[in-house]
Amino acid sequence: MNRQTLLTLLTIFALLFSLSFSCNAKGKDKAKHVVFIGLDGWGAYSLPKADMPNVKKLMEDGAYTLKKRSALPSSSAINWASMFMGAGPELHGYTEWGSKTPELPSRVLNKNGIFPTVFQLLRDARPEAEIGCLYEWEGIKYLVDTLSMSYHYHVADCNKAPKELGNVASSYIKEKHPALVAICYDGPDHTGHTEGHDTPAYYEKLKELDTYVGQIVQAVKDAGILDDTIFILTSDHGGINKGHGGKTMQEMETAFIISGKNIKKGLRFDDMSMMQYDVASTIASIFNLEQPQVWIGRPMKMVFK
Structure with a gap:
């Protein structure tokens, strides 16, 4: 083998090693599917007293904190936006309870004319990915970049049809096997405003919602994707008396629960x-x-x- 041939082979090996290292450095996805479940107005303070066996099973099998803090004010649109947009109101610009458009100019706009969301990031990286969002509070649709969605669905009247979201979400999961789906319930917030937070009615609503969480977990099992799924369960804010938006810890602290593939079991990270x-x-x-x-x-x- 002459010197030139040896140098050529060494160069090829070096390039192959570099490409291999680059791919390995990026790493594999931790799971193929993420099922995000949001419970509007669900304060972390309620969990110790709540009858929520399905939620607590996810906690037991995964990792969680009861100390995740809301952005201020502790209201809906500003916090759903922050959850999906990876930044606070100073940057994304949604500053109020019912913001549909930014009150402050968004620091950056994506190609769809909205501040970058995690849904858009996934869509750009994987154009063929199935991405969905199903929700009860109509305000969600202004915060998720529906142009990046494969599917989005609004329950018109969740008080008259409380099981609709769970049923539609379950069918969607079993049929489409989404890479990322967000399922957002309004129940705790509505009950908090009408009956009060930390009341028997509030805990009864949480007990009901726990059955819907169980229904969604079962849908993932029925779809045959449980072993490659990560569940995330969280909230935008809590509440006190019949309101929220203030600075008490009952309003500010929410749970973040993550469970499934490649998630540590039994980790509490308060x-x-x-x-x-x-x-x-x-x-x-x-x-x-x-x-x-x-x-x-x-x-x-x-x-x-």
């Missing part, structure tokens, strides 16, 4: 700081998506095996 915008970053980390520079969220890496 000692670690977590904010709403860290939810989007954690989902992005599951799919190995690169965060936009404008995001300030941090993935909760301690939950992964």
Whole structure:
């Protein structure tokens, strides 16, 4: 073998090694499917007293904190936006309970004319991915970038049809096997406003919602994708008396529960700081998506095996 041939072979081996290292450095997805379940107005304070066996099974089998903090004010649109957009209101611009468009100019707009969401990140990285969002509160649709969705569905009157969201979501999961689906319930918030937080009616609503969580978990099992799924269960804010939006810990602290493939079991991480915008970053980390520079969220890496 002459010197030139040897140099050529060494160059080829070096390139192959470099490509292999690059691919391995990026890593594989931690799961093929993420099922996000949001319970509007569900305060972390309620969990110790709540009759929620399905939720507590996810906690037992996974990792969780009861100290995730809401962005201020502790209201709906601003916090759902922060959860899906990986940044706070100072950057995404949604600042109020019912924001449909940013009150502040968004620092960055994506090609769909909205601040970058985790749904758009996944769509850009995987154009063929099945991505869905199903919700009871209509305000959700203004915060998720529906143009990045394969499917989105609004329950017109969840008070008259409380089982509709769970039924439609279950059918969607079994039929489409989505890579990412967000399922957002309004029940705790509605009951908190009408009957009060931390009341018998509020805990009865949580007990009811737990059955819907169980229904969704069962749908994932029936779809045959349980072993490659990560569940995330969380909320936008809590509440006190018949309201929210203030600075009490009952309003500010929400649970974040993550369970499933490649998630540590039995980990409670209350000692670690977590904010709403860290939810989007954690989902992005599951799919190995690169965060936009404008995001300030941090993935909760301690939950992964």
